[in-house]
Amino acid sequence: MNSESIQRVFQLKHDPLSCTSEWVVIEDNDDAELPDTSTDGLLDTTSYLDMLNDSPRNRAFRLAIEKTITRPCHVLDIGAGTGLLSMMAARRMTTLGEEYPVDSNCMVTACESYLPMVKLMRKVVHMNGMGKDINIINKRSDELKVGTDIASRADVLVSEILDSELLGEGLIPTLQHAHDMLLVDNPKTVPYRASTFCQLVESTFLCNMHDLCNSEAKTSDGVHLVPTGLENLLRPKSQQYAMHVNAMEKEVKLLSEPIKIFEFDFWKRPASHGELEVHVKAISEGRIHAIISWWVLQLDSEGTIFYSTAPRWVDSNTDTGGSNLSMESVRDWCDHWKQCVWFTPGAGVSVSKGEKVVLQAAHTCTNILYYLKKTQRLSNEIPCSTSNARDLQLTLPPERIAVYGDNEFRLSMFEAMIKALQGKAHPLCLAVDDSLFLPLTALHICGNSHVISLSPGFKENVVRYLEAVADSNGFSKDRFEYVTKAKLTQTHENKVDLLVGEPYYSALEGVLPWQNLRFWKDRTRLDYLLSKDAVIVPNKGVLRACAMFLPHLWKSRCCLNDVEGFDHAVVNKTLGACGDLPYGKEGPYLPFFIWQCGDTKQLSEEFTIMELDFSKPITSTCTGKVQIDFTKSGVCHGFALWMDWVMDEENSVVVSTGPDKRYWKQGVKLLAEPVTVTAGCSFAVIEASMDPTSSGELIFRHSFS
Missing domain, CATH: 3.40.50.150 (Vaccinia Virus protein VP39)
Known part of the structure; x- marks a missing residue:
């Protein structure tokens, strides 16, 4: 191959245990059949696999694409990923080509900026025999030029560049540039529209994740991380914090009905900024600790195909931001799109039933912001940040603020x-x-x-x-x-x-x-x-584990085969598939908040895998072997792993980070195939080793009996 046809990208790979970094060389080439291993495992902790396992999402996009593309045309796919939407569009055009004439402008252009994903897309497209139907371009969409990269403006835009907040992946600037430079006037789009919704809630759990000042007031140790007058020294890192709020449904008190906030039409150029003020009537007495938000996609122009990220408790109708009655909107647990939480400053805002509060919302190009005030006056309960405090301010994850409180x-x-x-x-x-x-x-x-x-x-x-x-x-x-x-x-x-x-x-x-x-x-x-x-x-670290029933998490990390009629088996290794792996293959360890992983159940007692003595320097590989008995019958999908920190030499002070401690993430080792176990009869043997002198990679072997 001519060296001029190869592009090289260097990606920094960081080893958190050894504190070292190395540059991984990723080469681009045009030969789709050329074997390549440079990207294996590079994407195993991303959400691509989880997204492609989201059948309601895939089906909704397929139906909308088939409904929107009514004749051969130029289709542009921005943020093409593995090329799934591009292949849907190309297949639809092939079908229509039997009825309508096809000219040189009828094509699918797949735009993807991330080279490892471009390499993967080429493999998928080639595997499905669609290499001649899709023009893959390794650029950002705002780098594309009509007449150079693409022959003409596109008639149809298909895209999925949405995060849990909706705007965080650059939806607005991407659409603005596309409408200005890449699309015809009045183009067709999939999705057609996105609407954001929110709801005012009371939740002690959510309050603890941002209000360290009041949490410290209840402690007795005399240490103040946020002293009086410096309440805003520590704040949550993310204003809109993505999490699975369904997991805390019983701990949330709803203080308002769902409220529609912003509407973004994909088929026309969006504004960079927007503001809205809504008078919200409290449906119950309480204290507004947080605002929970979500979005609803209308995928077709007629409004028959929807996809919603609404919490489970929201009624199933589009007026309140829930799911449309269309089956395409019914979604299983998945991790690529969650709900978002906006933390109300300080101790929150108290309301009486029937009282009205003013909710002010604004959006930038990448964020949606909320502000709350009483109808009569600004709440005195929200502390004001001084300029001096802002200069000193540190940001922490909400869970860490909760730990400190x-x-x-x-x-x-x-x-x-x-x-x-x-x-x-x-x-x-x-x-x-x-x-x-x-x-x-x-x-x-x-x-x-x-x-x-x-x-x-x-x-x-x-x-x-x-x-x-x-x-x-x-x-x-x-x-x-x-x-x-x-x-x-x-x-x-x-x-x-x-x-x-x-x-x-x-x-x-x-x-x-x-x-x-x-x-x-x-x-x-x-x-x-x-x-x-x-x-x-701490004096010692103890690696602990337990066997778990994790059906939703296991399903979301399964190997891909057929995705809406397209073979995706080639992506499994690169995307870190765990479930349905071939015999002898192992998936990666994954960091998750176990309590947010949908249906979960602990099937065994918690057990110790190995102990690590911090009182002495690292000298050798650490190993452990243990037999565990199952205390509950069911289906075992894998093991949760975590660290217990033994703080003193007497082993009397232990800080656990296990699944029942919701402010810490656990590690998850999913099984290639689930195993049915019986309490009192089934057991498993676990062997593990770790070499802390190098990268600290954990080797984990298991057998069931």
Whole structure:
């Protein structure tokens, strides 16, 4: 092959445990039959597989495409992915070609900017014998030029560039450019329209995920991460936070009917900004802690095919943002589109039944924003952020804010720190991770302590925050400092008496639980800085697991074969399929909040796979073997895995991150085939090994009997 016909893309691949990165070379070529392994596993934690397993979505798009394309024409597919919608359009045009004349302008153009996905699409299109029917272009749609990349403007636009909030993947700027430069006047589109809806709710659980100030007021340890006057120092990272609200249906009190907010027509150029004010009548007394939002797609112009991401409790009619009566709108549990939560600032807004509140909504090109106020006056219960506080502000995942407000967690950490500092006159404490609570706790417990924070995720940002909080807590600023790891080794001659971590690394929020063993790596690298009697908190890590019934999650990660009549088997390895794998093949580990995974049930007792001793540096591979008995009958789809952090040498203080702890993600190992088990009769043997000296890859083997 001529070297000029090959394009190369370099993708950064990060190893969270070893803290190293490497550039993976991905080459582009035009030979669809050329074997390629450079993208294997590269997309295994993305939502592509889950989306392609969403049968209601696939069927809805197919029916709408067949209904919308009425004669051969030029069809443009933006964000083509594996090419499914392009192939639907091409197949429809082939059928119509028997009735209508076809000219050179009748074609399907598939536009996809991500090279690994383009390579995969070429394989899928080739596998289905449609290579001559679809023109695949590896560019962003706003890079396409008529007359250069495509011969003419497109008559029909098909696209699926939607996230859980609707706008986050750049829907508006993409449509704007398409209408300006790529589409004919008054084009046909699939989808035809998208409408957003929301509902006011009371939920203590959701309140805890953003209101640390009031959570801290109920604790007794005396440590204040958000002191009075600095309530907005810590805030949730995402204003619209995607999550499966159906999982907390029994904990949500509805305070309004569903409210229609914005409407976006795909068939015309959308506006970059929009504002709306709605007077909402409370249907019940309560406190508005959050606004839950979702969207509804109308896929055809006549309004007969719909797809909705509404919560399960919403009535099935389009007027309230639920599902249309069309079967295409009935969707199973899936993870690629969730609902979104907008957290009401502070302790929320109290309302009486029948009272009206003003809901102001606005959208930018990429976000939808909400503001609440009483009809008579702005709520006094919403704290105002000062400019100084904004300068100091740190953002955290909502779950981490909830952890810091959790009294059980704080008491466990507090007890462990008291034990660790006991008998130390002027202790030097080193926090190697992005912990915020432990450094302040060390300052609070021991008046002579000095704290150093490496804070690899927050870096220098944590300095202004901790100095402000230390001052508010009555600690002198000279007792705390932030340093880089390199500076630490150069300037600190005193030995470290206490090395601590929660462990929490802000850059590892979406990774597998045992990848927080970066803490052990850091502890090992810094061993020469520790005093002979240095205390390590946590003292030990315990990898735990249990067998699980997970039908929805397993189905969403199954191997693909036929997708609306198109063979997708070639994508399974690259997209990280877990279920229905060929014998001897293993799927990847996946990070999930188990409690949000649809129907779930624990089928065995929780068991320990291996223990990791942090009091000593890493020296060798860790192994474990255990036999587990099933305590409930049912179908086992896989295992949930998590870390328990043993904080002290006596094993008396343990922080668990298991499935019943909803603020932590667990790891999931799905079985290639589900296994029916019987309580009291069935058992499984688990063997596992991990080499923390390198990438920390977990090898997990299982057998059932």
